[in-house]
Structure formats: structure tokens, C-alpha cells
Amino acid sequence: MNHVIVAGGGWSGCAAALAAAKAGARVTLFERTDMLLGTGLVGGIFRNNGRFTAAEELMALGAGELFRVMDENARHKNVEFPGHRHASLYDVTKIEPAVRRLLLSRGIDLHFKNSAIDVVMAGKTITAVLAADGSVVRGDAVVDTTGTFGPMGNCLKYGNGCAMCILRCPAFGPRVSITRKAGIPERYGVKQDGTIGAMSGSCKLHKDSLSKEIAVELEEKGVAVIPLPAHLVKKTCLSQKACVQYALDAFAENLVLLDTGHAKLMTPFFQLDRLREVPGLENARFEDPYAGGMANSIRYMALAPRDNSLKVPGVDNLYCGGEKTGTVVGHTEAIVTGTLAGHNAVRGWLGREPLILPPHLAIGDFISFVGEQMKSDEGRSVRYTFAGAGYFARMKERGLYSVNPEEIREKTGSLGLTDVFACKLQ
Amino acid sequence: MSRYLQSKCIDINSAYCPCILADTNHCVFCAHLQGKEMCDCNWSGVCILYEKKWNARNETLVTRDPRPELACPIVERKFLRENICRLVLTVPPPLAEQLKAPGSYVFLKRAVDPHYFQLPIGVMQVPAEDKIVVVLETVGPKSRQVTEEDQMLMVRGPYKNGIFGLPWIEKLVYGKVLLLAGGMGQPPALPIAERLINNYNKVTAIIAPGAAGFINVEELQLAGVELLQVKSLRRMGYACLADKLRADTWDLLVSCGPDAQHFAVIDAVREAGVELPIAATNNSIMCCGEGICGSCAKETADHHFVRTCKMQLDFADLKHL
Numbered sequence: 001m002n003h004v005i006v007a008g009g010g011w012s013g014c015a016a017a018l019a020a021a022k023a024g025a026r027v028t029l030f031e032r033t034d035m036l037l038g039t040g041l042v043g044g045i046f047r048n049n050g051r052f053t054a055a056e057e058l059m060a061l062g063a064g065e066l067f068r069v070m071d072e073n074a075r076h077k078n079v080e081f082p083g084h085r086h087a088s089l090y091d092v093t094k095i096e097p098a099v100r101r102l103l104l105s106r107g108i109d110l111h112f113k114n115s116a117i118d119v120v121m122a123g124k125t126i127t128a129v130l131a132a133d134g135s136v137v138r139g140d141a142v143v144d145t146t147g148t149f150g151p152m153g154n155c156l157k158y159g160n161g162c163a164m165c166i167l168r169c170p171a172f173g174p175r176v177s178i179t180r181k182a183g184i185p186e187r188y189g190v191k192q193d194g195t196i197g198a199m200s201g202s203c204k205l206h207k208d209s210l211s212k213e214i215a216v217e218l219e220e221k222g223v224a225v226i227p228l229p230a231h232l233v234k235k236t237c238l239s240q241k242a243c244v245q246y247a248l249d250a251f252a253e254n255l256v257l258l259d260t261g262h263a264k265l266m267t268p269f270f271q272l273d274r275l276r277e278v279p280g281l282e283n284a285r286f287e288d289p290y291a292g293g294m295a296n297s298i299r300y301m302a303l304a305p306r307d308n309s310l311k312v313p314g315v316d317n318l319y320c321g322g323e324k325t326g327t328v329v330g331h332t333e334a335i336v337t338g339t340l341a342g343h344n345a346v347r348g349w350l351g352r353e354p355l356i357l358p359p360h361l362a363i364g365d366f367i368s369f370v371g372e373q374m375k376s377d378e379g380r381s382v383r384y385t386f387a388g389a390g391y392f393a394r395m396k397e398r399g400l401y402s403v404n405p406e407e408i409r410e411k412t413g414s415l416g417l418t419d420v421f422a423c424k425l426q
Numbered sequence: 427m428s429r430y431l432q433s434k435c436i437d438i439n440s441a442y443c444p445c446i447l448a449d450t451n452h453c454v455f456c457a458h459l460q461g462k463e464m465c466d467c468n469w470s471g472v473c474i475l476y477e478k479k480w481n482a483r484n485e486t487l488v489t490r491d492p493r494p495e496l497a498c499p500i501v502e503r504k505f506l507r508e509n510i511c512r513l514v515l516t517v518p519p520p521l522a523e524q525l526k527a528p529g530s531y532v533f534l535k536r537a538v539d540p541h542y543f544q545l546p547i548g549v550m551q552v553p554a555e556d557k558i559v560v561v562l563e564t565v566g567p568k569s570r571q572v573t574e575e576d577q578m579l580m581v582r583g584p585y586k587n588g589i590f591g592l593p594w595i596e597k598l599v600y601g602k603v604l605l606l607a608g609g610m611g612q613p614p615a616l617p618i619a620e621r622l623i624n625n626y627n628k629v630t631a632i633i634a635p636g637a638a639g640f641i642n643v644e645e646l647q648l649a650g651v652e653l654l655q656v657k658s659l660r661r662m663g664y665a666c667l668a669d670k671l672r673a674d675t676w677d678l679l680v681s682c683g684p685d686a687q688h689f690a691v692i693d694a695v696r697e698a699g700v701e702l703p704i705a706a707t708n709n710s711i712m713c714c715g716e717g718i719c720g721s722c723a724k725e726t727a728d729h730h731f732v733r734t735c736k737m738q739l740d741f742a743d744l745k746h747l
Contacts, residue, residue: 117468132469152473153458153465162476173469180466188464196463301464 002349003028004342005129005139007116007178010038012322012334013145014099015066016342017108020143022063023346024424027108028139030131032115033172035096036103038147039297040331042166042204042288044260046070047077048087050386050395051332053362056405060412061363062422063339069098070331075259076222082250083388086403089222093261116146117176125316126182132173141317141345144178145338148189148302148323149200151175158197160295163269165200166288167297179304179324182315187374189300189327190381198299198383201329203269203292204262211280218259226255226281232274255281262287268296300327303380308368309354310341319345326370329385336363339421346425358415362386362400369394433732433739436587438470442492444478447717447736454717454736493715496521497537498581501557503573509564510640511573517581519556524584525549528617529592529708532583533715534560535568536575543568544580546712548588550613551645561613563638585715587734588614590741591705594678601627601677604670605651606691608659609636611683614707616645618680623650627677632666634659636683659687664694671698681706681741692742706741710734 004020006013009031017029035041047055055067070090079087103110118130128138151174152162162170180186188196207215217224233253251266255278258264272293275284286292304312304324312318321338344354357364366386373379384391395401402408412418435455437443444453453459456474457466502514533544545568551559564570572579595618603622607615612633619629630652635641647653656662679702681691688706695702710722717733724734725745732739
């Protein structure tokens, strides 16, 4: 049996670990912190716009476990907010233990508070991974799902400094890119103005610090749209955000809050005393990042080159998922890429042709389209997501967007890909 | 104990970081402070770029010399042999306290000599809160000048990187340690042995007079080291080491002496087929101690140059000469 090492336990790493285990591999996952899901611990939005299609496609392809866990832990379903339809919001306070139980039930060996910090190479093959605790773990293939955020030095240089976000670098140490350690030069995303990186697009408020009216509205509808007083409307800050799907005028003129357990505020950061000028938010305080009044984490610092099977060229047995694959945004995007990377890691070891998803599926089109865009500076100044902006428009244009699960299952079947991720590879 | 040692700067997490190297974009640790675009450090619990940012707000920290020269009276000078001199100096207690760590060293010179007479010398003992003991061998003009003085010397310190593999020495408890010390390797062996014994380790030492031709038995015995005295490490010591390696299992090996001795020890360990961390004294030629002059730079097996006055690393990773 081959051994797949997954570096990084965010949504993408969890998906890669599950996919590799289902394909028949023994899987070891290294997670730097003490919890899985990375920024998914403060996320929560899924199934909005084209993400619905992507989730249903992945279910039809036989890798729907993580979406089922999200559905089971959803606080709100079918929520509408500016520019977004049929969104679900999972409960960030319940999701992590549920995912952890799922991974453990599949026999995945989870290592917490221990990151992969280097690789041992034999020519172009990674033979082992060096862990922060000094242990050397041999593996047949590695999936790099270490993300692209921070660490503190980058957040200081390209942002407003460490905002003490959920990634908790000062406590658990920084992100270490396995791709870079394997000697592969990486690229980075840029903002529209050409500067490096992008700031994470949302912060979270403590729900108990909001007015009763807002709290009730959030609890009932899942969303509260609060018009901003005129002097607080600032449209320029939107261009700095990672999450383009929320860079709409409606988000500049209103404060959009979503109930994900915390009150998710769709802006990278908001000066606290200004925020408290908004009616109903007189006592507001931040839950994530703790310094959400001044900054947020910086992302897209380490994009790996990759092909459409999500293998990293130049290394025989290295694959990548999540933000490593491009300037993509969101849990759904992380899960679909992680799943393919974990699956292909096993195929590669078996000497089988890698699985490349066809452009008839939104996921296949997304992976190849983003891959192509990453080759140019302009491409890397844009963010990609099933949920909005340019890529969602492309989905609709190409007839890839559907909210009919039955139709999606039929299409997957006609492509001969039903349950392709569910079958053990021999 | 893990055989793997993360190379790191000895001054991280101390009042001496960030240092002048951070100002000149030559920090041995932080990628940004080497002029690179992205973070890529061997995380050590602190972000140096951040430290620098906050320190920059306090101008005095940047502009003052963090390790000024201090005039320190000589309280005792004794020639152990014609060319081996033992000095006891009175220093300010905060400095003495910092010099208790194994591998600590200071620069000495006479008040009348110019700065390039500064002689790096390891601290053997801190017998009182304001006293330090050093043993030096007169080999050249700098050491000659220092041993000729009997009243007062200029002391600059503390400097810390006198031993490669210090984390192993500091972390080990209830272990068994084999220590080799030849000649002038004996003075730095004393604080190492004391630290190890303090942490409930059993220390067995093989010692020899070496080229310096002196033996420092009493102090090591007092510290509680089990001693094996040989006439020559080269002729008998390494055979004795090989026997010990075969006869018993050890947690750590410490080699105090010249580089040739370290390499012989590494070879003996390899030959015996045992996996064992090896701490070794740093014999690089120190001139400034601040990572500026480059006189202490050494090449690693994978062809990087490291400033050994600053960098903690596994001696076995250096290019085998």
C-alpha cells in the first residue's frame, strides 16, 4: 500500500486526505495548528451561486462527504444576500470536530501541532518529509495544501501587520511551502494596483456584542444588511480584497453580516471606532481577526505551478490543492482541488494516467481556466471563484451553472465519471 | 533526543536581536532581512522583521552599541605553564550572569591597545556573581599582550556561540554523555560538563594534555565528571572512544578541542555504526563576533557559507576537511 503525505489540514488538505484514502492509500496529514480547516474555521459560506453546482458535481463524482458534513452543520440554508443566491452557512463552532471525526473514521493519521517543514529528495522525487518535531516520515507522494497566507513577516511587509487571525502563526509557527522546499520557484498573486498579495476578505464580530435587533435578524434569516452612514462609505478598500465576489457596491454601501456562528462581516477589516458609529454596532468587538480593526491576513504569497491534474511539474510525486493551485477563493474551491490532488497522488504512484476533469464540468473548466490564467501577471491580479465575479459569469455563459442536482448527476454519468473518486484504485 | 538540529542564530530571542546584520540586509535568519521577497525562515518562535519594526520606534536601541567594552580589574593571574595563563576578572554581575551559559565567550584586550587587538576567549567558570575565569594560551601578538597585563583588561561581551549543538546540551536530562577534551579543549569542557550534570546527566570524559600540554583534572572531578585520562587522544583516545561507543549506549557526545579532533570523533562514531548527536566546540577565528567581518565563515557540506559566530548548527553538517 502506498503512503500519501498531506501537508496542511485546511479544507483542501482534508479533501486530499479523504480522496487519497478512498483511492486506497495510507494517509498521514500534518497540521501546523491544533485544529483542522484553517481559514475554514472562520468561513462558513457555501452553495452560493456557482458553488452549488460545484458541490453537486463533486457529490456526483463520489467525493461528497465534506459537503454532507457542511450540510449537516448548516445554521442556515437557501440564504440570499446582495449578489448571492441559495447560500448555505455552516456553523463554524461545530464544523471542525465533525470533520475531524470523519477523517479519523477513514483511518487517516492526523498529526497536530506538527508541520511539514522540509523534504528529502532523491533526484526529482520526494522520498520523505521532515516534520517540525524532528521526525522524518517516508512517503510515496506528497500533496501540498499548505495554503498561501502570511506568515507574519509577509503580513507585515505586504499588509498592515499581524492581525492575530485564526491562522495563529505566532503560536504555532509559520506556513512552510513544501513546493518551495522541493526547489520549485513559486509565483504570487497581485492586487489590481500591482502590489503583492491580497487581504482576506472578511472578519467576524462577536454576535453577543451586536444589538438585539441585529442578533434576532441574523438568527432568523442568516443575513442582516445594515446601511452604512454616508461618511463611512469607502469604495476603494474593496479592490484590496481577496474575495472579489463580495467586491460589489452593495457591500461598500451596506454592512452585510452573515450568521456563521459568529457574525461574518464582509470586509477585510474595519476600524473599530468607526464601526461602532453604525447603528446597532455600538458595542461591537472582533472575534476574528482579534485585531480586525486594523488588518487581516495576506494571501496568495506562494502559488505553485501545476498542470490540470494538479501535479507540480519538476517533481515526480508532488501535487497541490487549494490556494496553491491559483488565486482562488473559498472552501468549495479548496475541496474540489484538494480532492483531485489527493486522488491523482495515488494514481501517480500506481503509474496510472492522471485524472483530468473535462471542461464539461464546472470543476474541470475551473481548474483548467485558472491554471491558464496563472501564467500571466494580469491573470494573477484576478481572483477566481464559482461564487461570483468573472468566473461565475463564464460558468453561466458556458451553460455550466445548474442548481438541479439530478441534471448534474446525469451529466456526470454521461461523461462516465460517476463515483470516480469513490473507487479504490488497484 | 532527536538527531536533527535546526540551524538558528544564537542571538534570536535575546536583547541582541535584531542586530546590525538586520540593518544591512544580511540577517542570517529572516528572508525579508536578506532582501528576499517572501518569508522563508526556520521558525524560532519570533518574527525578526516584527522585532525590527518595534525596535525601530526606539532609536536608542538601534544606535547604541549593545555590547560596549568595559574596563575590568584582574584579580588573579596565574601561569599554569609557560604559555598557559589563567585569569580571574571582576566584571559587572549582569554580564557574569549571562556568561554562565556553556559556549559563552568575551573579547579581551589591554586598554592601551587598538580595537584590533581584541582576543576572543571562552569563559571557563563564573565562580562568583561578579567574577569570571578564563584560560588562554599565548600563540600570537593579541594573546601575548593580554597575558602581559596584570592590572586591568577591557572586556566586551557576552558572546554566545562557542559550541555547536548547544540545544542538545541544554535539553538533555537523565542522559549519558561521553565528552572528549584535549589540551585547550578542557577549559570550555568545564561549563558544558557542569550544565549537563546539573540536569542529572552522567558525564564520562576522556581527557588528554594535547598540544598545550596541560591537564585540568581537579575542576572536572569536582564537577562530578567520571574521568579517563590518556596521554594522547590521537594515539589512545580515539581507540578508547571506540571501545566506549561499543560497550555502552550514549545519548550525546561532546567534543572539546580542535576541528581535527571533531572530525576524528565523527569518523569514529560512523565507524561504530551508531546514531548519536555530536556537540563540538567552535574553533572558528572570531574577529568581530557580530557577523560583520566574515573571518569565522565556514562552508557547509551543501556549499553554503555560514557565519559561525552567529549560527547554531550541527558540526557534522560542515564541510569535512
